[in-house]
Amino acid sequence: MHVSSGAADDPIGLSDAFDVPVFLRHSSPLNPQGRPWPNAVRAASAAWPITGLPESDDYLIRTSWREVLHAAITVGRDVTPWLANVPRLAELEIISRCSPLRAYLRRERGIGPDRRVGYRIVANEVYQRGTEITAKGAFSYRIGMTMAEWLCWGQLGMGHSLHAEDSYPPNTSPALWDVTARKPDLLGVHPLQPANWLVEAKAQRRLSGAKLREGAGQLDLDGIVNGPHRRVLCGTSLEDCLFMTVDIDTREERHADPRGASGPPGPVLPPDPATDDEALYRLARSSMLIYLALLSNEERASVVPVGAAVDPRRAQVRRRASAVTLIESDQSSATLRSRLVELSRGSAELSAQVGVDMLASDVPGAGITVGMSRRLYVACQSLISAEAVLAERADSEAEQEYQDPMARRVEDETLSGGMAAARPSASPPRWERAEPEVQNWWRLRTYRRLTQQHRQDLLAAARGGFEEGNEYNWRSLIDREPPISLGRPQQLESATADTYLAIDRGLIS
Structure with a gap:
């Protein structure tokens, strides 16, 4: 047996950027269309807007492997009741969420619609020829959930999601929610009205219209979920490359922002955890695996400084839609780190600088480093x-x-x-x-x-820790003075306002 013609296993190189075609449609009730033709996938080119909800169009979103891994680690059920007393298992859960993506996907060169050479994600030889059907089914769940979170949180401005298996939507009868077989996957909150989002994620090697119609049925929750809400169906396909279909239900548009579908003139930013208790609760819930991984590796953790502009609300110019900032493109991080060269490499001195001092640690066996800010660390605690x-x-x-x-x-x-x-x-x-x-x-x-x-007690606990976090330094939180790391040459770094993730350059082939 031989690999197919043109098969490759080249390393990721100096950048992890790639493009994702996204076919977005509005309808009411949800009426997902069939799978786009390969020519349409190759021709998708519309620029992704950073204001309001995008109109129906065929978009091409430039993203990175780091942004996808941010979503992979933070999406899913709340595991803390089981892992709180066995934090080292959190590392394995992080691996279980990230490794399938590495195992079955690779990045390859392609020709974009503007004739420039770009990159896209495709299924690798293992997935296409050497993987059992049941394994592909399990992978479909993982890639579908990851890409739904990547799009809704990372690109559309929704806050971090909660999983529908361990949460209820607002204005919902718990008894009805328990017995319905039509639950969506994720529950989100968005700054534009209607604020409550129900998100269903579907994925297949070759995404079918039947699978999408099945997802639309899972979002048909009239009589179970009351009050205004938006229904979003995210489909992920791997053939001929990784692309997405997104169907947004417009039945609740009458509750939307009166300024129109484009929303406010500025970018749509997720709810701010610094002022929004619900957003902070969701951020802390989604970051628990990172917190537990740090807890089990405190003796090996270091402090990584990132600039204040990783928080989009503090950046003077919002140039891109993603919730994740790539450190190599962030001038505020470069400026901060140049100042720290003159310091004695103590985290206490770093705390006085204008930036964020993230406690970070490698995840053994994963090829990634994760971290978080002091205020989020204490909020999770x-x-x-x-x-x-x-x-x-x-x-x-x-x-x-x-x-x-x-x-x-x-x-x-x-x-x-x-x-x-x-x-x-x-x-x-x-x-x-x-x-x-x-x-x-x-x-x-x-x-x-x-x-x-x-x-309300949980919201208060998270808020109390978040506010107290800035009153401490890392020495008082982990009983040691962690060294400062200004990044490693073999890694590509990224951050949000309160979380950090770096990958080894050869993480994905």
Whole structure:
């Protein structure tokens, strides 16, 4: 057996930039179109706007591997109730979210519509010829979720998402949300009205219209989700290259910004965690894997300085739509680091500079480095402590609810998809005899209910830590003086206002 003609395994080189064709359509109700023809994928060229919601068009978005990995690490279910006491497993979870992308994708040169040589992402030889169908199915979930977060958070201005398996949309009956089989994947909040977003992610090697129509059905939640909300269907395809289809439901446009579809004159920025408690809660939730990875590697962590302009609200000019700043293009980081050459490399001195001092550590086996700011570190620390109390309560209350006949009815309806009668209370089921998967389902369900009931307490915990974070230095937080690292030649760096990610140059072939 030989690889196909033209197969390549060249390293990523000096840059990780590539282009993603994005076919965006507005409709009401959602009416996803069929798969774009290959000629249309190659011809997509419209510039992605940085104001408002884009109009229907065939766009070409220049992005980077780092931006995709930011999304991969932060999207998904909340794992902290299980990993809080075993933080080293967070490193493995980061690997599980990033490694499939490295295993099955590669970057190749292509000719753009303006005849300039660019790059695109394609499935590699392993995926195309050496991977089982079931493995491709699992990968479809991972790439679909990652690209949906990359687009909605990284490009469209939505805040970090929550996963629908452990959260509820606003104005939703928990009982109805438990029994519906049509849940979307992600729940988001956007600065433009309607603020609440329901996002469904679909992906296939060759994305089909049937798969997209299935996703539209999962967003059809009339009678389950009340109040204004926007429905967004994100499709990801790998043939002939990685591209996306995005269908946005316009039925709630009457709730939109009265200034029109283009929104305000400036760029649409995600909700600001510095002033928005819900945005901070979502940021801390999405960053827990990074926090736990740092917690388990504190003895090897260093402080990486980045400039203040990585926060788009502090940048004088907003030149691009992405929520992620590439450090090699950020003058504020270059200026800050040139000043630090004269210092004695202490993080206490760095704290007095105009910038962000990120605590960062390598993720063993992943080829990446992750980090976060002091204020987010303490916010995560405070939030995980508050969540641990609820997780302990969930363990005890789950057993009680399991033996309650009315609560059992919810499980019956969830598993059967129909209206099942309540089990008789005369012979309640024995908790200790239940299968581990059943016990875990009930713990998750109970924990989700408790986090909703005590949402304000969790918001307050995150806000308190966030505000306190700037009162500390890293020495007081991790009981040692971490050295300062001004970046490594073999790495490509990126940052948001509170998170940091760097990759080895040869991460993806």
